[in-house]
Amino acid sequence: xxxxxxxxxxxxxxxxxxxxxxxxxxxxxxxxxxxxxxxxxxxxxxxxxxxxxxxxxxxxxxxxxxxxxxxxxxxxxxxxxxxxxxxxxxxxxxxxxxxxxxxxxxxxxxxxxxxxxxxxxxxxxxxxxxxxxxxxxxxxxxxxxxxxxxxxxxxxxxxxxxxxxxxxxxxxxxxxxxxxxxxxxxxxxxxxxxxxxxxxxxxxxxxxxxxxxxxxxxxxxxxxxxxxxxxxxxxxxxxxxxxxxxxxxxxxxxxxxxxxxxxxxxxx
Amino acid sequence: xxxxxxxxxxxxxxxxxxxxxxxxxxxxxxxxxxxxxxxxxxxxxxxxxxxxxxxxxxxxxxxxxxxxxxxxxxxxxxxxxxxxxxxxxxxxxxxxxxxxxxxxxxxxxxxxxxxxxxxxxxxxxxxxxxxxxxxxxxxxxxxxxxxxxxxxxxxxxxxxxxxxxxxxxxxxxxxxxxxxxxxxxxxxxxxxxxxxxxxxxxxxxxxxxxxxxxxxxxxxxxxxxxxxxxxxxxxxxxxxxxxxxxxxxxxxxxxxxxxxxxxxxxxxxxxxxxxxxxxxxxxxxxxxxxxxxxxxxxxxxxxxxxxxxxxxxxxxxxxxxxxxxxxxxxxxxxxxxxxxxxxxxxxxxxxxxxxxxxxxxxxxxxxxxxxxxxxxxxxxxxxxxxxxxxxxxxxxxxxxxxxxxxxxxxxxxxxxxxxxxxxxxxxxxxxxxxxxxxxxxxxxxxxxxxxxxxxx
Numbered sequence: 001x002x003x004x005x006x007x008x009x010x011x012x013x014x015x016x017x018x019x020x021x022x023x024x025x026x027x028x029x030x031x032x033x034x035x036x037x038x039x040x041x042x043x044x045x046x047x048x049x050x051x052x053x054x055x056x057x058x059x060x061x062x063x064x065x066x067x068x069x070x071x072x073x074x075x076x077x078x079x080x081x082x083x084x085x086x087x088x089x090x091x092x093x094x095x096x097x098x099x100x101x102x103x104x105x106x107x108x109x110x111x112x113x114x115x116x117x118x119x120x121x122x123x124x125x126x127x128x129x130x131x132x133x134x135x136x137x138x139x140x141x142x143x144x145x146x147x148x149x150x151x152x153x154x155x156x157x158x159x160x161x162x163x164x165x166x167x168x169x170x171x172x173x174x175x176x177x178x179x180x181x182x183x184x185x186x187x188x189x190x191x192x193x194x195x196x197x198x199x200x201x202x203x204x205x206x207x208x209x210x211x212x213x214x215x216x217x218x219x220x221x222x223x224x225x226x227x228x229x230x231x232x233x234x235x236x237x238x239x240x241x242x243x244x245x246x247x248x249x250x251x252x253x254x255x256x257x258x259x260x261x262x263x264x265x266x267x268x
Numbered sequence: 269x270x271x272x273x274x275x276x277x278x279x280x281x282x283x284x285x286x287x288x289x290x291x292x293x294x295x296x297x298x299x300x301x302x303x304x305x306x307x308x309x310x311x312x313x314x315x316x317x318x319x320x321x322x323x324x325x326x327x328x329x330x331x332x333x334x335x336x337x338x339x340x341x342x343x344x345x346x347x348x349x350x351x352x353x354x355x356x357x358x359x360x361x362x363x364x365x366x367x368x369x370x371x372x373x374x375x376x377x378x379x380x381x382x383x384x385x386x387x388x389x390x391x392x393x394x395x396x397x398x399x400x401x402x403x404x405x406x407x408x409x410x411x412x413x414x415x416x417x418x419x420x421x422x423x424x425x426x427x428x429x430x431x432x433x434x435x436x437x438x439x440x441x442x443x444x445x446x447x448x449x450x451x452x453x454x455x456x457x458x459x460x461x462x463x464x465x466x467x468x469x470x471x472x473x474x475x476x477x478x479x480x481x482x483x484x485x486x487x488x489x490x491x492x493x494x495x496x497x498x499x500x501x502x503x504x505x506x507x508x509x510x511x512x513x514x515x516x517x518x519x520x521x522x523x524x525x526x527x528x529x530x531x532x533x534x535x536x537x538x539x540x541x542x543x544x545x546x547x548x549x550x551x552x553x554x555x556x557x558x559x560x561x562x563x564x565x566x567x568x569x570x571x572x573x574x575x576x577x578x579x580x581x582x583x584x585x586x587x588x589x590x591x592x593x594x595x596x597x598x599x600x601x602x603x604x605x606x607x608x609x610x611x612x613x614x615x616x617x618x619x620x621x622x623x624x625x626x627x628x629x630x631x632x633x634x635x636x637x638x639x640x641x642x643x644x645x646x647x648x649x650x651x652x653x654x655x656x657x658x659x660x661x662x663x664x665x666x667x668x669x670x671x672x673x674x675x676x677x678x679x680x681x682x683x684x685x686x687x688x689x690x691x692x693x694x695x696x697x698x699x700x701x702x703x704x705x706x707x708x709x710x711x712x713x714x715x716x717x718x719x720x721x722x723x724x
Contacts, residue, residue: 060724
């Protein structure tokens with residue numbers, strides 16, 4: 001005789017196809033364990049920049065997530081951006097995109113006038129099964145992005161089976177239908193030889209996770225994006241103390257910990 | 269008569285300045301309206317329209333009936349006009365302006381044109397005076413003379429005009445708009461008013477046009493739906509696809525998006541007389557076959573999405589990145605129209621070297637943002653800099669990466685300086701791409717600093 005739980009599981013599996021729970025691992029073991037495997041693939045995710053100056057970090061984080069989600073599938077990324085952001089934070093620069101591991105040839109870029117158009121374009125793209133991931137960058141308060149709009153995007157993502165990322169700078173987090181919401185801040189990188197800035201690093205804070213117990217995630221994570229592995233890396237150690245006075249900060253001095261990973265780096 | 273004279277005779281005379289531009293706009297509107305009779309319509313300055321009715325007249329029941337329909341349509345718009353149908357444009361113009369209007373049977377242009385006065389030549393004043401003095405009153409008189417002598421006396425232009433009016437030499441008009449590759453239309457006995465049912469008209473129209481294209485092995489790239497309103501207004505809606513298409517539903521969807529995005533929505537007013545669907549640009553498109561490869565289908569879907577987005581937001585907003593082979597960071601990447609250009613081939617973008625951190629920023633400022641810096645040495649990286657009133661204390665730096673300007677592009681006088689780029693990271697972990705413009709001492713005494721990009 002089958003266990004009642006087993007039959008319940010079976011009927012649940014019928015009601016909710018496995019695809020709905022497919023996760024994308026971030027590649028950082030400790031973080032993935034905490035997330036129960038990673039973030040949901042067919043869902044809406046939000047990345048909030050902690051301050052306006054962290055907007056590039058938030059976009060970079062979302063792009064890295066998109067890169068994880070698109071790995072293996074030869075589908076393009078659709079990047080929707082509000083025009084106002086260009087004056088604020090510059091225009092996307094394809095070689096920089098390649099430098100964080102995304103193929104610029106596999107990116108379509110849409111420049112829209114306001115948040116309403118951005119959400120329309122994002123929903124249109126998110127519904128399309130030929131799109132690997134959709135990234136929507138909103139600027140400022142963006143009143144058009146409300147619960148209904150986020151619900152629409154979440155449904156589009158669920159239908160197409162590809163993630164939609166919302167990146168917001170200069171906004172306070174509001175209720176939405178997102179499966180996860182992250183607060184992103186730029187983190188000092190691990191220095192390379194001669195105290196050169198290293199790979200992109202982020203301090204991320206999981207504000208909300210659908211299905212996750214409240215309060216459980218109240219912890220800041222420090223991760224580094226490794227382009228070569230196409231994965232995040234846990235940053236277990238901290239950056240060297242930054243409380244030294246400016247004068248003693250010699251730009252040429254190589255701190256101890258970065259030296260090990262910089263072997264073989266060429267200088268041109 | 270001068271204006272003062274005229275006002276003296278009729279004190280209540282209303283006076284308005286002649287506005288040639290407004291006249292021309294009106295004529296262009298009328299020309300668009302007349303496109304419902306034939307797609308080949310040209311302006312015939314100063315105040316005429318030339319319709320090439322070759323092959324169209326039978327649709328209206330013959331030349332005479334076509335002429336009547338045109339005049340009736342004009343009368344509905346409260347215009348009176350003179351209209352003549354003739355074998356050549358010049359004959360028609362001369363008959364409409366100087367002769368009996370009406371229809372000239374084919375080949376009889378000369379018979380009808382001969383009695384016209386020589387004013388119909390519309391020659392310069394001295395020519396007509398000379399001709400009159402010579403006792404030549406009609407075109408017939410002129411036609412009987414030796415053309416060589418007349419050409420020697422009055423010039424080539426006048427004589428060419430004569431031969432054309434007499435129908436001895438044919439000329440073509442240059443229509444205002446290029447003839448579409450393929451065109452289908454619906455005429456309504458009663459004006460069509462119901463905008464919500466417009467797709468029921470368009471769907472069979474598009475299907476018909478696509479059927480024509482399929483027979484030719486073509487697909488359309490650019491399309492146009494034209495709506496001729498009863499009151500003379502003509503509205504055209506154009507949309508394009510990235511690749512040749514014969515997909516009726518996809519085109520209808522593009523039409524819907526375009527119609528929804530109009531700032532000034534489609535308004536039937538008193539109704540549409542004619543709805544026309546034209547394929548402006550057709551390209552070869554092989555008979556479609558369901559492929560075994562999924563990739564093709566996906567590419568198709570994606571192209572379809574790009575078309576939809578382009579129809580909704582404008583083609584200049586849906587973009588793709590194109591790589592350029594140059595070391596100048598500003599020129600290394602271009603934004604191109606996603607619908608018009610294929611994706612760049614694999615390997616077009618330089619692969620970053622393993623082990624390197626990102627060397628190029630994710631976002632680039634154009635133009636670069638000026639910053640105030642404080643550096644330890646004139647040719648070293650800054651210790652801190654101020655951008656948008658915020659001071660950034662630099663914790664890590666790498667550089668310089670010297671990028672010389674492309675001297676072969678420098679226009680004379682507009683000399684660009686060498687740039688020394690630095691990758692910087694401030695104490696909060698924000699990463700910047702800054703440069704110092706000009707080599708210290710050799711190019712400039714006081715190099716200026718700029719922020720060019722932001723890293724993730």
